[in-house]
Amino acid sequence: MHIDRKAQWAVRQAGLPAIVRRCPDCSSSRHHPSGKIRVNANGKLLDVWLLLTCDGCGRTSKVPVHERVHVSALNAARREAYEANAPAMVRELAMSASLATKNGYRLDWAGTWALETDTPDPDPDGPDPLTVRVSFDLPAPVRVERLLMLGLGLSRTAARRLVAAGRVHLPVPVDGKVHQDFEFTVTGTAPATPGRLVEVPHPVAREVHQDTLVLAAGR
Ligand SMILES: [Zn+2]
Known part of the structure; x- marks a missing residue:
């Protein structure tokens, strides 16, 4: 039988994938999230960035996640996660293929x-x-x-x-x-x-x- x-x-x-894009300060092209998300409010409009650290020189750079988006267009839980630098949100953004495409960088999953x-x-x-x-x-x-x-x-x-x-x-x-x-x-x-x-x-x-x-x- x-x-x-x-x-x-x-x-x-x-680990998180490396975000591969040119660093203006060194020859490395690999970046990882710094763990921070920056939110700037201008009235009812929000700008949201994922902050990156260059693996080579430690330079901080930012990836636009939302640009001048109306506060009501983001659900509350998401906005709170951005403001709290929630690790799950950092992970989601760092792994996002659509964010990579939108911002013209490659993800290295090795x-x-x-x-x-x-x-x-x-x-x-x-x-x-x-x-x-x-x-x-x-x-x-x-x-x-x-x-x-x-x-x-x-x-x-x-x-x-x-x-x-x-x-x-x-x-x-x-x-x-x-x-x-x-x-x-x-x-x-x-x-x-x-x-x-x-x-x-x-x-x-x-x-x-x-x-x-x-x-x-x-x-
Ligand atoms: Zn660098």
Whole structure:
């Protein structure tokens, strides 16, 4: 009898993305939030900025969040979060792709996340199918291949072999990136270490019956 094996993986936050834009004072282009949000009121109009610190020289710069927006256009909770420098609001602004686009800078997500798994290195070659649910604490774009390597404890080559053998059922291409919750399945097989799998050309692998593939892999 086949039992569905399930695993929960979580992409946990390890830091905020770097805000990449030129610093006028040094050669660094990486910035991180200073933790402060500046709000200036001019009558009923508000200007709101996210304050940044240059990683290279510590220079402070600001990113416009709202410019001359009427006070009634912002909901009260949001305005209070701006005024209180709420860490959750700083985090939201620092990770905002729309704010980055609007202000013409890039976000660098390297080093912002770590993968946490409930079962360290679940054996992708167990006899039963393995269903993995991946959740994201932050919208860091993560390459699927990298997730497979980290979560299954595989080398890049072994991960590619698993995919080339048609055994990983993904909602996106393996070289694509994901940034939100998704699920994938690894088809079960007879015990064999990934290193012993025979590399089957992709078009063939799709047509070969599972049992045939396993026989080939075992030799
Ligand atoms: Zn600088």
